Amino acid sequence: xxxxxxxxxxxxxxxxxxxxxxxxxxxxxxxxxxxxxxxxxxxxxxxxxxxxxxxxxxxxxxxxxxxxxxxxxxxxxxxxxxxxxxxxxxxxxxxxxxxxxxxxxxxxxxxxxxxxxxxxxxxxxxxxxxxxxxxxxxxxxxxxxxxxxxxxxxxxxxxxxxxxxxxxxxxxxxxxxxxxxxxxxxxxxxxxxxxxxxxxxxxxxxxxxxxxxxxxxxxxxxxxxxxxxxxxxxxxxxxxxxxxxxxxxxxxxxxxxxxxxxxxxxxxxxxxxxxxxxxxxxxxxxxxxxxxxxxxxxxxxxxxxxxxxxxxxxxxxxxxxxxxxxxxxxxxx
Amino acid sequence: xxxxxxxxxxxxxxxxxxxxxxxxxxxxxxxxxxxxxxxxxxxxxxxxxxxxxxxxxxxxxxxxxxxxxxxxxxxxxxxxxxxxxxxxxxxxxxxxxxxxxxxxxxxxxxxxxxxxxxxxxxxxxxxxxxxxxxxxxxxxxxxxxxxxxxxxxxxxxxxxxxxxxxxxxxxxxxxxxxxxxxxxxxxxxxxxxxxxxxxxxxxxxxxxxxxxxxxxxxxxxxxxxxxxxxxxxxxxxxxxxxxxxxxxxxxxxxxxxxxxxxxx
Numbered sequence: 001x002x003x004x005x006x007x008x009x010x011x012x013x014x015x016x017x018x019x020x021x022x023x024x025x026x027x028x029x030x031x032x033x034x035x036x037x038x039x040x041x042x043x044x045x046x047x048x049x050x051x052x053x054x055x056x057x058x059x060x061x062x063x064x065x066x067x068x069x070x071x072x073x074x075x076x077x078x079x080x081x082x083x084x085x086x087x088x089x090x091x092x093x094x095x096x097x098x099x100x101x102x103x104x105x106x107x108x109x110x111x112x113x114x115x116x117x118x119x120x121x122x123x124x125x126x127x128x129x130x131x132x133x134x135x136x137x138x139x140x141x142x143x144x145x146x147x148x149x150x151x152x153x154x155x156x157x158x159x160x161x162x163x164x165x166x167x168x169x170x171x172x173x174x175x176x177x178x179x180x181x182x183x184x185x186x187x188x189x190x191x192x193x194x195x196x197x198x199x200x201x202x203x204x205x206x207x208x209x210x211x212x213x214x215x216x217x218x219x220x221x222x223x224x225x226x227x228x229x230x231x232x233x234x235x236x237x238x239x240x241x242x243x244x245x246x247x248x249x250x251x252x253x254x255x256x257x258x259x260x261x262x263x264x265x266x267x268x269x270x271x272x273x274x275x276x277x278x279x280x281x282x283x284x285x286x287x288x289x290x291x292x293x294x295x296x297x298x299x300x301x302x303x304x305x306x307x308x309x310x311x312x313x314x315x316x317x318x319x320x321x322x323x324x325x326x327x328x329x330x331x332x333x
Numbered sequence: 334x335x336x337x338x339x340x341x342x343x344x345x346x347x348x349x350x351x352x353x354x355x356x357x358x359x360x361x362x363x364x365x366x367x368x369x370x371x372x373x374x375x376x377x378x379x380x381x382x383x384x385x386x387x388x389x390x391x392x393x394x395x396x397x398x399x400x401x402x403x404x405x406x407x408x409x410x411x412x413x414x415x416x417x418x419x420x421x422x423x424x425x426x427x428x429x430x431x432x433x434x435x436x437x438x439x440x441x442x443x444x445x446x447x448x449x450x451x452x453x454x455x456x457x458x459x460x461x462x463x464x465x466x467x468x469x470x471x472x473x474x475x476x477x478x479x480x481x482x483x484x485x486x487x488x489x490x491x492x493x494x495x496x497x498x499x500x501x502x503x504x505x506x507x508x509x510x511x512x513x514x515x516x517x518x519x520x521x522x523x524x525x526x527x528x529x530x531x532x533x534x535x536x537x538x539x540x541x542x543x544x545x546x547x548x549x550x551x552x553x554x555x556x557x558x559x560x561x562x563x564x565x566x567x568x569x570x571x572x573x574x575x576x577x578x579x580x581x582x583x584x585x586x587x588x589x590x591x592x593x594x595x596x597x
Binding site: 085 | 340341422423425431592594
């Protein structure tokens with residue numbers, strides 16, 4: 001899939017931002033964002049709506065001027081005045097910019113006119129790849145949102161990019177369509193395409209991404225491999241009679257980031273179930289039942305941003321959630 | 334890159350619905366004007382009795398009257414503003430096309446549609462006037478020998494329309510909306526120039542010479558026409574001023590476009 005570009009991109013990081021910031025008047029949309037996306041990985045960029053994901057992507061694609069900081073693609077600086085490095089990039093940002101009165105096929109052919117190396121066969125191949133062969137002759141104004149997203153993805157793939165930057169690509173898709181896109185992204189990654197995926201659907205990231213950056217209110221709150229984030233977010237549930245006593249005792253245990261009483265149960269985060277049991281027994285408290293719940297990315301994210309119900313991230317902020325993992329956390333968040 | 338982007342822009346501009354509506358309207362208006370010229374006694378008295386003469390008159394009319402200017406403003410303003418609405422600008426720019434290339438190819442891609450205005454004018458005039466002349470005189474007069482003159486009139490007329498296309502692009506980039514681009518362009522073209530001419534007429538004397546430098550007054554100079562109200566510029570000077578206006582509007586549009594943040 002990848003590799004037909006005439007760029008010689010040998011650098012390890014295909015997309016990098018350094019101290020990237022964007023201000024709209026008094027509003028600071030993005031603050032000191034440092035990203036480093038490695039070649040061949042599927043990189044998740046997650047955050048709630050309004051957290052600054054699209055603004056960041058706008059700057060990465062040379063559509064917006066950073067207030068400070070820089071963007072590098074394949075090692076080359078990208079600014080709105082110099083976007084040459086983007087010729088090896090495919091992107092989908094919001095609703096794809098197609099000509100509504102033209103058919104899907106004609107829209108792709110129009111884009112292909114800009115690149116002589118793309119032939120009619122490639123257009124058909126891409127239409128087939130995104131599942132639009134049947135509807136390719138219809139005008140885009142009659143397409144559903146999901147079909148437009150697929151066409152946008154097709155446009156992004158047309159020139160066999162080495163880096164794919166996608167902003168909410170599953171918007172408007174039904175669950176089956178979402179799954180298809182996820183599978184498609186993994187297939188692209190297997191073919192060597194680097195994928196930078198922005199989304200607020202954490203479930204999506206958990207399933208396809210190798211590493212993630214979490215964004216909240218324009219600030220980077222965590223960055224690292226998905227597996228590390230999830231293992232750091234393990235939740236231990238203990239049922240016992242002396243809830244209050246046990247909660248007090250566990251709060252003093254090193255590594256514990258949150259202790260939440262829930263009825264007859266206590267939920268403990270930050271340490272393993274074995275550590276909890278040993279600690280309780282040492283203090284004369286015998287658990288009647290212990291379960292070990294692996295946190296999903298959503299609960300990790302909510303804990304980090306303090307947006308979850310009953311979230312308790314302690315004095316050290318999100319950092320304490322991942323004490324043993326090589327995760328970069330912005331302590332100012 | 335410029336040529337490749339131009340090819341894509343040309344395809345897009347020629348597929349624009351606005352262009353085909355304009356061409357249809359132009360054909361209808363031309364047919365009406367030619368019919369009136371050949372049927373109304375007062376107009377008929379001054380009308381040329383050859384097809385070439387009538388075609389030349391209609392081509393001059395398309396280039397010098399507000400009709401050609403309005404068509405250029407509407408087309409350029411609409412196609413550029415639509416790029417913002419459809420977000421196709423985002424798509425193209427994010428594929429590494431430079432903003433300067435995008436804007437200038439847009440202007441160049443408008444040359445063929447503007448030329449089509451004159452082709453349609455010539456074709457409709459030929460069909461309608463040819464019919465009337467043949468019925469009345471049994472001949473349409475010599476055309477082949479007049480072809481160079483007709484092409485010259487059409488070519489210079491099309492060239493004279495360029496500042497209006499550039500102005501509409503500037504307004505579209507500044508306002509990012511069809512209303513600003515088309516509305517503002519039409520207001521400046523139809524009312525702004527007229528107001529300026531009236532004010533200069535009231536002042537009189539040397540002030541009236543300035544009228545010859547208005548974008549709308551340049552094509553008569555280019556075609557070497559005689560105008561009662563003012564003294565048109567010499568053809569060379571008129572051509573230079575047309576290039577200057579086009580360049581100025583495009584440079585201003587480019588500077589604004591390069592500074593813009595393109596977000597939803």
